[in-house]
Amino acid sequence: MTRRLYYEDSYMRSFRAKVVKVERVGERYWLVLDATAFYPGGGGQPHDTGVLKGSGWVMRVERAFERDGEVVHEGVVEGDEPSPSEEVTGEIDWGRRYRLMRMHTAAHVLGYAVKKLFGMDVSFCGSMLDVDESHCDFTTRITRADLPKLSEVIEEVVKRDLPVKIIWMGRGEAEEYLKRFGEALTELHAGIERVRVVEIEGLYAVPCGGTHVKRTGEVDGVKLLKRESKGRGVTRVRYSVE
Numbered sequence: 001m002t003r004r005l006y007y008e009d010s011y012m013r014s015f016r017a018k019v020v021k022v023e024r025v026g027e028r029y030w031l032v033l034d035a036t037a038f039y040p041g042g043g044g045q046p047h048d049t050g051v052l053k054g055s056g057w058v059m060r061v062e063r064a065f066e067r068d069g070e071v072v073h074e075g076v077v078e079g080d081e082p083s084p085s086e087e088v089t090g091e092i093d094w095g096r097r098y099r100l101m102r103m104h105t106a107a108h109v110l111g112y113a114v115k116k117l118f119g120m121d122v123s124f125c126g127s128m129l130d131v132d133e134s135h136c137d138f139t140t141r142i143t144r145a146d147l148p149k150l151s152e153v154i155e156e157v158v159k160r161d162l163p164v165k166i167i168w169m170g171r172g173e174a175e176e177y178l179k180r181f182g183e184a185l186t187e188l189h190a191g192i193e194r195v196r197v198v199e200i201e202g203l204y205a206v207p208c209g210g211t212h213v214k215r216t217g218e219v220d221g222v223k224l225l226k227r228e229s230k231g232r233g234v235t236r237v238r239y240s241v242e
């Protein structure tokens with residue numbers, strides 16, 4: 001199991017760790033470390049990129065992904081061959097990650113706004129985050145005329161600069177807790193004992209494994225770009241952050 005430093009501090013940009021496994025896959029290397037700040041992707045949030053440095057080599061991390069409880073760092077190595085148990089330093093591409101954290105927290109604020117305007121029973125049914133533009137799908141009809149109303153709610157939450165809290169809960173406790181926000185565990189949580197809940201303090205909580213900013217004020221400048229009907233009462237909302 002890789003220790004997830006991004007869960008201990010989502011603002012960690014650089015870290016030290018030890019190499020656990022080295023695999024060569026064509027021109028690239030796959031490295032597993034005992035700890036990492038690289039987010040391996042998940043919940044609609046893309047993986048981090050960045051750099052790993054060992055003694056005599058540098059690896060540009062193009063992709064990080066999850067495999068059997070471990071985070072694998074994939075990239076091209078320049079210099080010597082990495083070896084197991086050596087010490088490395090890692091640095092994630094902070095510009096990319098910070099934008100993704102803001103995009104991700106904006107998705108939660110948007111989710112709250114949609115529930116506030118269209119009802120607690122409306123839920124997320126997919127999201128795809130990226131650096132420039134992201135989108136979320138909701139199980140309700142949203143028209144173009146609704147977008148300014150949604151924006152107003154979002155701006156209000158941003159202005160209040162509310163704390164974004166991470167709470168780990170037992171399964172049963174999470175099920176109960178999420179109900180008051182109109183949320184529930186999904187099939188993704190089957191067999192999981194401890195659930196990570198992300199809460200915009202007092203307003204809205206969802207089970208989520210992504211990285212987030214600490215306060216809603218950091219998500220300043222959310223722009224709802226457009227809405228698209230995806231059929232069967234589902235609407236996609238596209239947005240960006242400044």
Ligand SMILES: [Zn+2]
Nearest residue numbers: 104208209210
């Ligand atoms: Zn999330």
